[in-house]
Amino acid sequence: MTCNLAYNPRFMFLTKTIRYNLLAILACLLWSSSFVTTKHALDYQTPLTLAGLRFVLAGLIQIPLCGHLLAPLRMLRKEFFTVLLVSIFHTIFLYGTFFIGMTWVGGAEGAIMIGVGPLSSALMAHLFMHDDKMQRRTLVSIGFGMAGVVLISLASKPWSPVGLKEFFGLMLLLSGAVVSALGNVVVAKRKGGLHPIALNSAQMLLGGVVLLLIAFPFEGAANFALPPAFYGQLMWLAVISATAFAIWFHLLSKIKVSKLNLWKFLIPLSGATLSWLLLPDESPTLPSLAGMALIVAGIVIGQRESK
Template sequence: MNSIFQKKWVVVFIAIFCSILWGSAFPVLKVSYEELQMAPDDDIAKIVFAGMRFLLAGLILLVGLFITNRKWLVVTRRQLMFLTLLGLLQTALQYYFFYNGLGKVSGMQGAILVSSGTFFTVLLAHFFYSNDRMNWKKTIGLIAGFAGVVVANWGQEFQLSFQLTGEGYMILSALTGAVATILAKELAVGIHPFAITGWQLTIGASALLIIGVPQLSENAMTFTPLGWGLFIYSIFLSAAAFGLWYSLLKFNKAGEISMFKFITPVSGAILSAMFIPGEQLDLFIIGALMLVAIGIIAVNYKGRRVIQKGQ
């Protein structure tokens, strides 16, 4: 596994794949809320929906590991404490902030604030790891990636305002995700990446359901065949994206692979244009893709001299 997840083309492919999967969550969630007839201001229904989704995703991974190799499921008491902390941060707290904040900001604000998680991760990695410092390549990458997110959402309603339960929650969601990324990189020694994903999703989702279910209104969600299909896809999305991402994180620099997350809001805009009526693909999206690509290339580019010296 070590050699596979350290090969450059594998890292690039999986990182892009995970980012596109997370990007697809934007149109999937938008259509799901409408299809399940959730009230726009029903935050509890959204939390319960997220809890159901993440719980089943986590259980699928844990059952899969139980069938293939039960040894990977065994964790020490110290590791269980870490997994509990990660689950509460990465799943419960991050998505509590995300789902509640997203309903109170514009599309452009949401995309920009979500992308701030990449900045937080790269900056935190600079202080935590001596081999993952900020440099001119990462600086160019961050500027180009952030510019791509802004361009992708150009023309949407944008207001210079701040409220704790809106913009504040989105920033807290991004910061919580960045801290969880560093914790996973730092403390997940000796734990299989899919076990990390399975346990943290299950624990975090359980917390969301404990909070949400007692407050859930009757008939808050009405499942239809399409609604079930979207729900099943969202489960697969969570299990696959988080499992593969933790595998990359285990064997690569957190600051470098996190740059690929700039693809998430851009791919979300593209997929929304494809599947949501009224949203269209335009030159801004194409320009955004080019900027994000420049940012990723800048971070991962190694000159000939560096390669030869490494050999």
């Protein structure tokens, strides 16, 4: 008697799990590629203006994928409170603090603050979601991942004396990680109820406009007389946001918040790898390789299914 694997429940589960994991890896790799681009783009444009332009453009890019050109506007009208919350958590606050913070802190400090993301997401899910309580396996996984982030950060750039501006930048990045974790909970609580791309487009358009309005009194009108290199960087940042967040919102409707966000430990890992490959004065060291091993171990532990 033959066995059709397409109708084997275990085979279908494994296939779906692999697909979700690959999508999560893709989103994290896209996010990790944005740091170098952001640093270059900040040479041409002020932080909040750059963030606003990035997300307005990212929201517009997604409109053709929403099924209807007016889908984001309908989402805003019917689900305004949800869109507003997600926009505040995932765009306005997170990237407002990120773009300002990255102008004040170094790569090592910033990487450690980014590494707080999976921990804060697990804590928020434990507090606000009844079906996503923190388990011992999750704690062990987070411990391995955080240790790896610290090792890579210390190996990438030695610590320097931290002044008031650097400390404020660190606190901005930390607050952004915590608020973003709340945003993950908001999206996860609406599992299956909203179209992920329409929601992402609507929240980015709203967030981008708000960021531009906030930027105007502090940074003045946006300067558009800039070289083509800036517009290439802006387009890439918008594509990253449009793609990675659409993937992430889709996965949040399928996977528990705490488990999905363990993949974010890949961001500092892949960021260090890109530095070694693209920057001539950067090379791997023993502590950084050990940090990568810890991150991989943490992800493997966290993604294993409980028996």
